[in-house]
Amino acid sequence: MDIETNNTDWSVTELEAAVDAYLKMLELEKIGQKFNKAHENRVLRKGALAGRTEGSVEFRMLNISTVLERMGKKRIHGYKPAPHVGSNVENAIRDVLADRGILAGDESSPTADEETLERRAAVLQKQTFKRVPKGILKPKKAPSSSTSYVRDPEVRAWVRNEAAGHCEGCSQPAPFQKRGLPFLEVHHVKPLAEKGSDRTTNAVALCPNCHQRCHHSNDRAEYAESLYSRIERLVRE
Numbered sequence: 001m002d003i004e005t006n007n008t009d010w011s012v013t014e015l016e017a018a019v020d021a022y023l024k025m026l027e028l029e030k031i032g033q034k035f036n037k038a039h040e041n042r043v044l045r046k047g048a049l050a051g052r053t054e055g056s057v058e059f060r061m062l063n064i065s066t067v068l069e070r071m072g073k074k075r076i077h078g079y080k081p082a083p084h085v086g087s088n089v090e091n092a093i094r095d096v097l098a099d100r101g102i103l104a105g106d107e108s109s110p111t112a113d114e115e116t117l118e119r120r121a122a123v124l125q126k127q128t129f130k131r132v133p134k135g136i137l138k139p140k141k142a143p144s145s146s147t148s149y150v151r152d153p154e155v156r157a158w159v160r161n162e163a164a165g166h167c168e169g170c171s172q173p174a175p176f177q178k179r180g181l182p183f184l185e186v187h188h189v190k191p192l193a194e195k196g197s198d199r200t201t202n203a204v205a206l207c208p209n210c211h212q213r214c215h216h217s218n219d220r221a222e223y224a225e226s227l228y229s230r231i232e233r234l235v236r237e
Helices: 012-030 037-046 054-070 087-099 114-125 153-163 208-216 220-230
Strands: 185-188 203-206
Touching: 012 037, 012 054, 012 087, 037 054, 054 087, 087 114, 114 153, 153 185, 153 203, 185 208, 203 208, 208 220
Parallel strands: none
Antiparallel strands: 185 203
């Protein structure tokens, strides 16, 4: 059974409806009250999931079980985890769960995987920071890679929040949104490969154009100097 049905991806609204129904059933299970999965499936297909098949709704519930289990959270016993869940589907379900206050215990853990780092940073951006992230003074290369470094998702989230949706290089609004947030790329002014830190004092939020300018333009050194002069939190390392 395919996780996508009718040859179309599930919308955020559809995923939210499925997750909300799942969490309602999970809460009933936790307090020992009976519920009817088939009835909940029919209710969804008469409302927010009109046009979806019974099997596709059922399989989506299995997807949600998989994600919750991977997050170290309780799942509904009657929905066994699906063996395979695509990364896009998993990330979308995690986003909906995060909006409902359900977070994995490792959401603030450093990682070298870019996709995982992005997901964790997006979740953290929606939370309230009580402090400036400590970050990583000397990021280490990932064991299996010569180019990836372990980075702190809290630093990425905090820097983007400080930018408030505007590029810290050109001051223009972020060019588009991703995961419901203004998209800005986080750049290390002193590169990690040159022993730069993964700290807020060495990181800026830039639009894709300004980020590419930092790496490829003829004036990249002068541009880096301009960032130091304009952004007070930056510290030369």
